[in-house]
Amino acid sequence: MLERLYESVPLLEILVDSFPKILIPGLTVTIPLTAIAFSLAMVIAVAAAMIQFARVPAAAQLCRFYIWIFRGTPLLVQLFVVFFGLPKVGVRIEPFPAAVLVFSLNEGAYCAETVRAALEAVPAGQLEAGRCAGLSYLQTMRRIVLPQAMRTAFPPLSNSLIAMVKDTSLAANITVVEMFRATEQIDARVYQPLALYIEVGLVYLLFSTVLTWLQHIGERKLSAYEYREG
Amino acid sequence: MEVKNVRKSFGQTQVLKGVDLRVDRGDVVAILGPSGSGKTTLLRCLNFLERADEGTLRFDEEEFRLGHMSKRDVARLRKRTAFVFQSYNLFLNKTALQNVTEGLIVGRKMPRDRAEEIGRRALSKVGMADRMNHYPSQLSGGQQQRVAIARAMAVEPEIIYFDEPTSALDPELTGEVLAVMRQLAGEGMTMLVVTHELGFARTVSSQTVFMEHGVVVEAGASREVFEHPREERTRAFLQTDGRAEGKD
Ligand SMILES: Nc1ncnc2c1ncn2[C@@H]1O[C@H](COP(=O)(O)OP(=O)(O)O)[C@@H](O)[C@H]1O
Numbered sequence: 001m002l003e004r005l006y007e008s009v010p011l012l013e014i015l016v017d018s019f020p021k022i023l024i025p026g027l028t029v030t031i032p033l034t035a036i037a038f039s040l041a042m043v044i045a046v047a048a049a050m051i052q053f054a055r056v057p058a059a060a061q062l063c064r065f066y067i068w069i070f071r072g073t074p075l076l077v078q079l080f081v082v083f084f085g086l087p088k089v090g091v092r093i094e095p096f097p098a099a100v101l102v103f104s105l106n107e108g109a110y111c112a113e114t115v116r117a118a119l120e121a122v123p124a125g126q127l128e129a130g131r132c133a134g135l136s137y138l139q140t141m142r143r144i145v146l147p148q149a150m151r152t153a154f155p156p157l158s159n160s161l162i163a164m165v166k167d168t169s170l171a172a173n174i175t176v177v178e179m180f181r182a183t184e185q186i187d188a189r190v191y192q193p194l195a196l197y198i199e200v201g202l203v204y205l206l207f208s209t210v211l212t213w214l215q216h217i218g219e220r221k222l223s224a225y226e227y228r229e230g
Numbered sequence: 231m232e233v234k235n236v237r238k239s240f241g242q243t244q245v246l247k248g249v250d251l252r253v254d255r256g257d258v259v260a261i262l263g264p265s266g267s268g269k270t271t272l273l274r275c276l277n278f279l280e281r282a283d284e285g286t287l288r289f290d291e292e293e294f295r296l297g298h299m300s301k302r303d304v305a306r307l308r309k310r311t312a313f314v315f316q317s318y319n320l321f322l323n324k325t326a327l328q329n330v331t332e333g334l335i336v337g338r339k340m341p342r343d344r345a346e347e348i349g350r351r352a353l354s355k356v357g358m359a360d361r362m363n364h365y366p367s368q369l370s371g372g373q374q375q376r377v378a379i380a381r382a383m384a385v386e387p388e389i390i391y392f393d394e395p396t397s398a399l400d401p402e403l404t405g406e407v408l409a410v411m412r413q414l415a416g417e418g419m420t421m422l423v424v425t426h427e428l429g430f431a432r433t434v435s436s437q438t439v440f441m442e443h444g445v446v447v448e449a450g451a452s453r454e455v456f457e458h459p460r461e462e463r464t465r466a467f468l469q470t471d472g473r474a475e476g477k478d
């Protein structure tokens with residue numbers, strides 16, 4: 001029955017055949033790359049934001065410099081510098097770790113700004129009240145100010161995460177066989193660019209949709225301390 | 231507690247021009263004065279939220295220079311004092327009970343069960359026992375301020391500073407907060423209270439200080455200050471009702 005259908009619509013066979021070949025690199029490369037790089041980006045972002053918020057001398061300037069560089073240059077250029085450029089000075093990094101490095105530094109720079117803005121938005125009285133209650137600066141930041149800031153930062157950070165899932169397709173350019181490069185490889189054999197690229201686009205859409213849904217659940221959980229009528 | 235010659239400027243404007251103040255153990259001292267006279271700034275300097283330019287602080291038998299406090303001394307003194315803010319400043323991500331226990335568990339390394347026991351007792355005392363698991367956003371202003379007072383009491387401070395604890399509240403809610411403060415005063419808590427509630431100052435505080443333009447105009451036993459003010463400015467302020475003049 002399926003055979004008959006394939007005979008009349010040959011494109012369908014290609015799409016069905018290629019689906020697992022696209023989805024599997026999506027699950028084994030795109031998602032791990034995003035997850036690892038975004039986790040590292042969060043660590044960088046919180047650290048850089050706190051250093052700037054606390055106006056730590058020298059370190060705060062260093063953070064500004066880092067953010068300036070990584071926000072001010074294209075992601076693709078950063079990938080090329082690290083993967084194709086660094087070997088020239090003897091630093092050879094495998095494609096996947098190189099992608100993790102670049103994506104976490106790039107994303108960290110953007111998210112540092114998000115987190116810093118969220119820290120600034122926490123009323124100054126929260127920090128003062130913590131200090132007056134006998135908490136140290138770091139204790140107050142960790143237990144009072146940062147949790148409130150992360151609540152504010154959660155939607156924009158989710159946004160960044162969703163953007164990053166799609167941006168990982170740029171890693172194709174440094175030979176990481178993630179979802180997009182896998183699609184390119186299939187297309188090189190069967191030459192069905194329209195169907196295949198729409199198909200991979202739909203898989204990205206599926207990933208983003210799941211993340212958006214997770215974002216809503218997360219927001220509902222986090223808003224526990226916000227007043228809701230009833 | 232005693233401070234001498236506290237001076238503080240913001241840029242060009244000198245806000246505190248040499249303030250002397252003394253609070254003995256068990257005293258309730260009210261600070262009155264029109265808006266902008268430096269009352270909040272004084273309290274903030276006493277708790278190091280603001281660094282005074284000059285002045286000395288004696289706390290028990292120890293002397294400190296306000297402009298040159300070490301971080302360790304600041305941390306140590308803060309653990310012996312508590313502060314109640316005009317805008318409550320309850321930790322927004324913590325329940326009422328957690329607000330009270332946070333300083334005990336995290337700041338003072340007290341075991342959780344003991345801290346919660348103290349927290350529950352403090353909240354009962356301010357009439358908030360039935361709201362222990364509410365977040366600040368679920369409480370009225372008066373309730374929030376009562377939790378803030380419980381938070382201040384729970385750490386058994388040697389003195390509590392209050393900065394206009396009722397001026398953000400509707401008149402109906404003011405009463406419930408003042409009642410808690412009155413009770414606290416009755417138990418012998420040492421309190422330094424910036425307020426525009428003349429009734430509270432007159433009936434509860436043992437000492438009253440009148441401040442204007444960054445200086446203490448008049449200070450003395452509350453009864454004296456209210457019944458026989460020595461200074462013309464004090465008299466005028468008391469007559470025009472500090473509430474109307476000083477509300478900010
Ligand atoms: N952080 C600040 N920066 C600049 N000026 C300030 C600051 N805090 C207070 N002031 C000024 O100091 C003066 C005294 O303020 P404040 O201590 O709040 O008075 P009060 O509490 O008696 O109303 C006011 O003129 C106010 O504008």
Ligand SMILES: [Mg+2]
Pocket residue numbers: 269270271394478
């Ligand atoms: Mg004030």
